[in-house]
Amino acid sequence: MKSKDVVIIGAGITGLSVAYYLSRNGVRNIAVIDKSFPGSGSTGRCGTGIRQQFTTREHIVLMRESVKLWREWETSLPLSVHFRQGGYLWLLETEKEVSNFEKYVKLQNLFGVESRIIDKYEAKQIVPDLDIESIAGASWCPTDGNAYPFDTVEALKLALKNYGTEINAFEEVVGIETRGGAVKSVITNKETYSTNLVIDAAGFGARKIAKMAGIDLPLKLYRHQIAVSEPVKVFLEPMIVKGELYFTQTYRGRIIGGTDLNEPETESLQSTERFLEKYATELLSVMPVLSSLNVMRQWAGFYVVSPDHHPILGGTPVSGFLVATGFSGHGFMLGPVIGKLMAMYVLHGIMYLPEANNLGLDRFKKGKLIEEKAVIG
Ligand SMILES: Cc1cc2nc3c(=O)[nH]c(=O)nc-3n(C[C@H](O)[C@H](O)[C@H](O)COP(=O)(O)OP(=O)(O)OC[C@H]3O[C@@H](n4cnc5c(N)ncnc54)[C@H](O)[C@@H]3O)c2cc1C
Structure with a gap:
């Protein structure tokens, strides 16, 4: 039996980021446990995108902070995460869509995000190879961007190694022991960890883990597929979205x-x-110039989806059992801010961004759902 101050389940971007901010703030006796290798879950399968173009105050505020932290990670982590602010160009097919996005942009601007609605000719100036025939306009945010998931995982692993924080890979959590409504230990196929604090950051496995502690997380798993081409000369900086x-x-x-x-x-x-x-x-309907491009690889990963497409963060009815999951297809971009929010919550008992208080598990019981309308894929 090992004794730990904090046990983090899952070494995707969420678990590693929480471990990073706890370690940076002086917590040393942490174990991060993963049943496979770090980044093997959705993190290593994602589309690299990082955006602030959301439709709710909660997502916009969290993502604005996360972009600030991505910039910090690029310079302060031991390896580059290849964070690039090449923008997100969201192509809109109808005038109705344009008018909806005008409302979203207003909200984004209110919280300091530099998005704006542009006409199709300006979209073509930004990306000359676009076919703009079928679009009515676009929503453009030049400070959105992307980062490289594998380098991000490696950079966080190295930072944790420098702090002496343990990552136990290929070790599966099979049980959570609670007593008197509080967490007592985490049982894996190799070890038992006695601890008063567990963070469930197990992505596609988060619901099963929570069930071990007697908690039902309202999450569903959806397969999402993605493909990558052979390399060609770099000509495209923004992320293009259409439908x-x-x-x-x-x-x-x-x-x-x-x-x-x-x-x-x-x-x-x-x-x-x-x-x-x-x-x-x-x-090809958006960018016909890619017609002779060869696909190198395709794969699938899970979107772990909550009923309102927002994460589930913070405490649960079991004392010492915290959750950070349910990212609904945008958990890579949220990685830095979720790590910092959860670490500060552990250390100070509050969410340092008040908007995160609306993302607790209790919102489902209270019927206080916040619907995100800009979900991609
Ligand atoms: C095709 C695709 C494209 C995407 N594109 C984007 C994008 O462009 N931008 C974006 O922000 N997000 C994107 N996402 C979503 C994003 O990948 C996820 O939201 C994010 O990676 C979640 O990270 P995580 O650390 O919470 O979970 P994961 O990365 O899944 O990590 C969870 C870890 O927990 C471990 N685990 C599970 N069960 C157990 C157990 N019992 N014991 C021990 N360990 C366990 C797993 O092995 C895994 O490593 C995409 C997802 C997919 C599938």
């Missing part, structure tokens, strides 16, 4: 992107030809 389609180019020259098949809930991560067909059709 369910999104794509950008990585700093290594590969076009990475995906779309949604509107599938039912599943536990399968099999990738399909149907996805590739839909993705290729949508991609």
